[in-house]
Amino acid sequence: DGGITQSPKYLFRKEGQNVTLSCEQNLNHDAMYWYRQDPGQGLRLIYYSQIVNDFQKGDIAEGYSVSREKKESFPLTVTSAQKNPTAFYLCASSPDSSSYEQYFGPGTRLTVT
Amino acid sequence: EDKVVQSPLSLVVHEGDTVTLNCSYEVTNFRSLLWYKQEKKAPTFLFMLTSSGIEKKSGRLSSILDKKELFSILNITATQTGDSAIYLCAVGEVYFYYGGSQGNLIFGKGTKLSVKP
Numbered sequence: 001d002g003g004i005t006q007s008p009k010y011l012f013r014k015e016g017q018n019v020t021l022s023c024e025q026n027l028n029h030d031a032m033y034w035y036r037q038d039p040g041q042g043l044r045l046i047y048y049s050q051i052v053n054d055f056q057k058g059d060i061a062e063g064y065s066v067s068r069e070k071k072e073s074f075p076l077t078v079t080s081a082q083k084n085p086t087a088f089y090l091c092a093s094s095p096d097s098s099s100y101e102q103y104f105g106p107g108t109r110l111t112v113t
Numbered sequence: 114e115d116k117v118v119q120s121p122l123s124l125v126v127h128e129g130d131t132v133t134l135n136c137s138y139e140v141t142n143f144r145s146l147l148w149y150k151q152e153k154k155a156p157t158f159l160f161m162l163t164s165s166g167i168e169k170k171s172g173r174l175s176s177i178l179d180k181k182e183l184f185s186i187l188n189i190t191a192t193q194t195g196d197s198a199i200y201l202c203a204v205g206e207v208y209f210y211y212g213g214s215q216g217n218l219i220f221g222k223g224t225k226l227s228v229k230p
Contacts, residue, residue, distance in 0.1 A: 004155075035220075040122070042201065042222035043156075050215060058217075090155065098216050100145045100205030104155040 003027065004105035006091050011110045013085075021076045021108045023091030032074040033092040033102060036060060043090065049074055050097040078110065085112045116140075117204050119221035127229050130192050134224045136202030137184040144216060145205035146178055146185050151223070152198045159187070159200075192228045199223040 004025040013019045025032065031050050035043040045058030049068040063082025068074050074093075078085045088109050092102040117138045126132055136146065145163045149156035160169045162178035162185060169176050173192075178185045189196055203218040 040222060042117075043203075043218075043220040045217065048215075048217065056215070098207070098214065100147060100203075100216050100218060101158060101161055102218060103158070104149075106154040 004091060004093055004103055006089075006105035006108050008108060009106065011108055013110070013112050015112055016080045017112075018077055018079050019085075019110065019112075021078065021089055021091075021110070023074045023076065023105055024072050025074075025091075025093045025103075025105075026072060027093055027095075027103065028071070029093035029103070030071070030096045031094045031099070032068070033094075034058075034064070034066065034074070034076045035090045035092065037088045037090060037107075046076065046089075078112075085110060117202055117219050117221040119200075119202050119224050121224060122222065123225040123227070125227045125229065126192055128193060130228075131188065131190045132192060132226065134187040134189075134200050134202075134226070135184060136186070136221055138202075138204045138219075139183065140204045140206045140219060142207045142209070143180070143204060144207050147203045147205065147218065148176055148185075148187050149201040149203065150198045151201055156201055189226075192226075194228050194230055197226060197228045199225050 007022045033048045034046040047066040049055040065077045090107045091105040094102045120135045147161045148159040160176045165180040173190045176187045201223045202221040208215045
């Protein structure tokens with residue numbers, strides 16, 4: 001089955017620790033995205049990647065880092081510099097950067113205490 | 114500043130009611146407007162609208178775009194408890210840069226719909 005997978009579903013970390021969220025897709029999509037969703041805030045774009053080995057900051061990139069070494073994978077690292085990391089994180093992909101229909105993964109809920 | 118505004122933010126109705134969800138936008142380089150349904154986890158795609166006045170329909174759901182007045186509505190007729198979800202509106206915008214362009218989605222905050230039996 002084609003789709004986007006994110007792991008883990010739930011993640012708990014202590015403050016000050018970096019944590020990496022996984023996102024994998026087998027849709028052969030060029031573009032991938034990371035969003036953060038907070039209650040009442042909608043989805044906000046963290047980083048996006050149009051193609052392998054290239055990525056761009058979104059609206060709220062501070063405290064996050066990404067890599068795109070393979071087409072299928074776009075991991076997100078939440079660093080200790082991110083002031084409010086507790087949130088629901090959604091990964092998405094689209095066939096290419098000019099396609100607006102994005103397909104979403106199931107999300108990872110990160111709780112930092 | 115670009116923005117997408119959805120209203121109402123939350124809505125409670127009874128099964129069988131008809132609801133209308135609103136989405137207005139102010140985006141510099143508009144390309145499309147999308148509606149998603151989010152139940153517990155991943156948003157799932159409902160509609161993409163690019164042309165004014167052409168209604169898109171899928172079962173009990175329909176949507177239309179007005180590019181002159183800069184808004185879209187999502188209608189759900191004969192609501193069912195399974196329609197309970199957050200409905201997200203997103204506007205596709207294109208950024209131009211030297212050598213290319215990039216399309217991004219700007220999301221509204223969503224409308225939380227609760228359908229009571």
